[in-house]
Amino acid sequence: MAPNKATARAPAAPAEYKFHIMLGLYVGFWGLLQSITVKLVPLDLSAIGLGMLAFSYGSFAHAFTFPLTDAVAEVWGAKRARLMVYLGTAVYIIATIFIFVGALMPPAEGWPHNEAYRDLFLAAPRIVLASIVATLFAQLWDIFVFEWVKRRTGPRFLWLRNNISTLGSQLFDTTIFYTIGFYGIIPNELLPALIFGTYLLKVLVAFIDTPVVYLVVYWLVGSWTAKGDVDAPAAGAA
Numbered sequence: 001m002a003p004n005k006a007t008a009r010a011p012a013a014p015a016e017y018k019f020h021i022m023l024g025l026y027v028g029f030w031g032l033l034q035s036i037t038v039k040l041v042p043l044d045l046s047a048i049g050l051g052m053l054a055f056s057y058g059s060f061a062h063a064f065t066f067p068l069t070d071a072v073a074e075v076w077g078a079k080r081a082r083l084m085v086y087l088g089t090a091v092y093i094i095a096t097i098f099i100f101v102g103a104l105m106p107p108a109e110g111w112p113h114n115e116a117y118r119d120l121f122l123a124a125p126r127i128v129l130a131s132i133v134a135t136l137f138a139q140l141w142d143i144f145v146f147e148w149v150k151r152r153t154g155p156r157f158l159w160l161r162n163n164i165s166t167l168g169s170q171l172f173d174t175t176i177f178y179t180i181g182f183y184g185i186i187p188n189e190l191l192p193a194l195i196f197g198t199y200l201l202k203v204l205v206a207f208i209d210t211p212v213v214y215l216v217v218y219w220l221v222g223s224w225t226a227k228g229d230v231d232a233p234a235a236g237a238a
Contacts, residue, residue, distance in 0.1 A: 018220050019072070019220075022068055022072055022084075022216075029068075029088070030089070030091045031095050033061065033131065034058075034092055034128065035095070035099065037131045038058070040054045041060070043198070053197045054194070055197065055198040056131075056181075059131070059177050060201055060202070060205075063202045063206070064205065069084055069142060070142070070146055070165065072084060073143050073147060074146075074158060074226050074228055075220045077147070081143045082140065085140060089132065093132065096128055100121065103122045126180060130177045130180035130182075133180060134174075134176035138172045138176070141168065141169045142166060143165070145169070146161050150228065155227050158217065158225045163206060166209070167206055173202075174198050178194055178195050
């Protein structure tokens with residue numbers, strides 16, 4: 001017997017269900033960032049005269065959260081995207097507290113790695129603080145600019161608002177993070193090159209994530225762009 005047309009195709013996931021998936025991915029990224037922010041990775045920029053630098057793996061990995069907030073801002077508006085940022089920040093702080101308390105607790109007898117664990121997670125409070133401040137500011141700036149551009153272009157030009165918002169926010173994120181986390185720790189004359197090198201990587205990620213944002217928006221609503229709250233009155237409007 002041929003399958004009933006009404007049951008042959010699984011129903012699409014409701015919009016709220018898809019939002020919860022986006023929120024889970026976003027918050028999961030924030031919970032992960034705390035444990036990878038202290039990892040420094042070599043960055044060879046000898047080809048452009050900057051030599052061998054280093055960047056925070058967490059700072060780089062965090063760049064992949066911006067497509068999530070941009071897609072949510074596109075479909076549901078800035079208010080819901082900001083909610084994601086606040087929840088992500090809360091999860092990051094909670095994860096930081098748990099890791100800090102774990103580092104202070106006495107080790108089990110015979111466990112040989114306690115000192116390495118303590119050195120890793122207790123010696124970098126500035127990096128953790130820098131990550132929280134930079135990420136929170138950059139994410140909120142990204143959403144603000146995304147919404148500002150969309151109110152002037154309408155649903156068109158998703159690629160434009162995605163790139164303008166992400167390029168600016170990544171510059172803030174990188175500058176604030178390395179200034180708070182590494183000023184006075186590394187030679188000050190190397191700090192601009194470190195910021196510039198990391199920002200170049202994030203610019204590359206920003207261009208790569210543009211088709212990802214389109215695909216996510218299409219998965220959410222079945223079209224390449226969405227109206228969102230573009231017709232909602234701006235704050236303070238009569």
